[in-house]
Amino acid sequence: MTRPAKRITSSDVARAAGVSRATVSFVLNDRPGLSITQETRRRVLEAAQRLDYRPHASARSLAAGRSDVVLLSIPDLPIGSGISRFVEELATALAAYGLTLVTHLAGAHGRPLPDVCASVDASAVIGFDPFDHDTIQALYRAGARVVIPPDADPPAATGHLGRAQADHLISRGHRRLGYAAPAHAGYRAMAEERLRGVTDACAEAGIDPPVVLTTTLEIASAAQAVTHWAERSVTGICAFNDETAIAVLAGLYHHGLSAPADLAVIGADDIPTARLATPPLTTVCYDLHQAGRQRAEAVVAGLTGHQDDVALTPAIPQVVQRSST
Amino acid sequence: MTRPAKRITSSDVARAAGVSRATVSFVLNDRPGLSITQETRRRVLEAAQRLDYRPHASARSLAAGRSDVVLLSIPDLPIGSGISRFVEELATALAAYGLTLVTHLAGAHGRPLPDVCASVDASAVIGFDPFDHDTIQALYRAGARVVIPPDADPPAATGHLGRAQADHLISRGHRRLGYAAPAHAGYRAMAEERLRGVTDACAEAGIDPPVVLTTTLEIASAAQAVTHWAERSVTGICAFNDETAIAVLAGLYHHGLSAPADLAVIGADDIPTARLATPPLTTVCYDLHQAGRQRAEAVVAGLTGHQDDVALTPAIPQVVQRSST
DNA sequence: GCGCGTTACCTACGCGTGTTAGTACGTTAA
DNA sequence: TTAACGTACTAACACGCGTAGGTAACGCGC
Incomplete structure (x- = not known):
């Protein structure tokens, strides 16, 4: 030692x-x-x-009244590689301004976010989900000078992912869609937002709302869902994320069926194994590079007092076309 | 706002x-x-x-000479859900002692770890990879009072994963093994440690060292590796991690072959999609629940001055038997 | 010589805490 | 009556830094 x-x-x-x-x-x-x-x-x-x-960071921030720590709060869900890329991009962009990014898993058992914010004396806090008003106030009282998202419209932005999935399938002629929801409780809120995007897109295209089924990451569970969808003449599935989509592909394989002939499947997030699936998975994802950079700019603008100059334009999802649709 | x-x-x-x-x-x-x-x-x-x-955390840590922040450094690799479980467990255990866990992605572009440690004024730093001596010194100079791993034998511990993979294959009769190394540069150090475990196990079993091939997460790349292994009569593959293993499975499928009949494949980490692969992937992983709790205890022991009381017994890898071996 | 401006630095204060060394007020013992 | 001691606090310093305000030295014009 x-x-x-x-x-x-x-x-x-x-x-x-x-x-x-x-x-x-x-x-x-x-x-x-x-x-x-x-x-x-x-x-x-x-x-x-x-x-x-x-x-000594503490002495400096005490004297100067500000620290160079930015806190990223990650919701309580299994971290995907997409988030990891986002974090990396954000950290890099912030480092260019002399700011240090640290992340915190806002798990159910951990400490409340304002406590963590106070503990690291963060001068900015970035979140995924929108914070409620009380939390925002507590964060400011805990010493934060910038809080992102303040209370704006990121829920709508999240819905964009689902909308992009549905639009893709609809543009390829599918008229009856299904939605593969995750069983994991931590995904609930995010899954509902993505589903809303799918539902909205269906409404605008004048077709029925999606047939929503929940599936675990077990082949048996996914195979059962596939049976249900087949019974209701569903031809295209929007999956909550790539893992769920891969489960659906496995469910198809279990029945001797395959995508896209029997059922088209589109995922979300573009995880590394998406391209290795059979068939390689079509998916949607954000330009996380840009999203990270934008968040970093918003933080810097906020810290220098020009917080109104940077508007967080919702990230635009991109379709990664492979062979499952 | x-x-x-x-x-x-x-x-x-x-x-x-x-x-x-x-x-x-x-x-x-x-x-x-x-x-x-x-x-x-x-x-x-x-x-x-x-x-x-x-x-005010800064004022307190300035006056008291210690902060309640524990920094976890995560290597520059796509974060799997295994790590996320580990982090949650660790954060919960530390919170019970009034300590706050924050994590930092040690990406290639980010700030050096000692800088980050100084920025958040962490009193303890936990890492995955073993730190080299200079880094440890810098961390202490940056204000850390406990650094885990100090410089002990975690390389050996990491090697255990590879050893477990090889032992599993050898116990099932394979006498000629291959190792699927990742192309991603960030994985280099960790891949070499895991490979060492495989090599050691081969030596002890009295068989040839593994045939090491590098593959990306592209099907074509993996298929090429499969061809090479076949030429050299390899019958079992230890993959660096599950993603690489799934790539090998996809490479097999590309040739109309499959595991375990033509080539047995074992991964590492047990990612969620491992069970969804065709065939479901046999893999090895640590008991992260226990590992997190143990790290937390080591940190607390170190901070209270009893750092010699807690020995970090290397985590024991477990084989998750599925159908690819 | 004096006033003024510029350059190159230093003295000294305060940030919000933790903590040591006290103080004021009892109560008891000699 | 006074010393000794416990109780329940408070006054004041220190932590390492940023920074406002000062100062000494020098040049320049008159």
């Missing part, structure tokens, strides 16, 4: 560089409007690097 | 309760060895609750 090393403070750097602590602070924070000799600046930077100086 | 609320400090609580700030601190931290009247205690608690007082 390696022993803890002593903490390096800005006084240590100041002493090593032969200047005052204030000068160290000016140099390291690149304070504008102050004149520091190139030579002094160099000495400070060299000393800081040599000592591997890292400002 | 709701407007930020003013921060409540312990002075506010003290004023509201008609006592000094010090008394508030004593009451809220339940300081032992001090006598506080029941009545005073009640007044303080009531005032704190009424004002929704939350101690």
Whole structure:
């Protein structure tokens, strides 16, 4: 077991560089409007690097009244690789502004979000689900200066995914759709939003609402759902996500059937194994690259006081066409 | 957009309760060895609750020299649901000790771990991969008081997964094994450790080392690997993880072959779609529930100074027998 | 010599806590 | 009467940093 090393403070750097602590602070924070000799600046930077100086975050945020921590709250559901890509993109974009992203699984047993926000002294909080009003107030009281989404319309945005699935199937001639809902309770809210998109698209196309069936990730369960859909002449399935879609494909295979001839299946999220399914799965997903970047910009705009300048345009889902539709 | 609320400090609580700030601190931290009247205690608690007082984490950790934040570093790889279960378990166990877990995706582009550790002022850092010595030193310098794994034998533990895979195949009579390595660069280190376990198991069983081939998650790539293995009379494949294993299954299917008749395939991690593969995938995984709880205990032991009392017994991998072997 | 402006830095305060060393007020013991 | 001791608090310092305000040195014009 390696022993803890002593903490390096800005006084240590100041002493090593032969200047005052204030000068160290000016140099390291690149304070504008102050004149520091190139030579002094160099000495400070060299000393800081040599000592591997890292400002004490707590002291800094206490003094400056703001931290560089951004908290991402992830709902209590099995994390898919899509979220992971989103997180990576977001973290990268924030890092470019000197901000650090940490995530927190808002599980049922964990601490309430405002507590976590206070614990890490986050200056911004990003969520997936919209927060209710009380939570937002508590987050502000816990020290957050920016909260995203504030209370805007992301539910509608989530519905877009389902709408894109349905539109795709309808455009390929399907007139009777099914919806494969997940059994996992944690998915409930998100599944209902995606379903709403499907239902809306059906209504606009003038066809019946989708036949909704719940399936677990067991082949037997999916096979049973396939039987039900067949009985009701359903020809195209929108699945809650790719895993559910792959379950449906497995259910088809179990009956000696296959997509898209017997039943077209479209998933959501584009997980890595989607392309490895038999047949390779058609799916929809957001441009997470863009979504992450946009969230990062919104945070930065909020922190610098221009929060009204950036509107969160709902991300546009894209269809990844493969062979299951 | 709701407007930020003013921060409540312990002075506010003290004023509201008609006592000094010090008394508030004593009451809220339940300081032992001090006598506080029941009545005073009640007044303080009531005032704190009424004002929704939350101690400023930065100020507290500055003054006390410790924070209640535990940082979990997750390697740069698509997060599987297994990790998510592990994180949930860990967060719950830590919350019971008043500690807050936040996670950080150690992506290639993100900030170096010590920076993040310093940013959130974490008092403990938990990692998956073993940290190298320099990183550990930097983490201590960044303010961490406990680092897990310290530098112990988790490489061996990680290797256990590969060993379990190989042992399983060998026990079923396979004498010539292959290893399916991932193409993704972020997986490199972890893949090599798992491969080492396979190689060790082969050596102990007195058979040739595995035929290592790299494959992407494209069917064509996997099919090519399958051809190579067939040419070298390989009968059983240990895949780096389930996704790679599913790619191998898809490669087999592409040639009109199937597991386990033509080639046995075993994955790792037990992702949700593993049971949905054709055929359902045999795989190995850790008991993450137990692993999370154990890490939490190690952190607490470390923070309270009894770090030598808790030995991290390497988690024991379990084989999930399905139909691909 | 004096006033003024600029450059290059330093002194000193405050952020909101935890915590040590006290203080004021009893009660008891010698 | 005074010392000793326990109770129930409070005053004041320290943590490491950002930053407002100051100051010494120097140049320049008159």
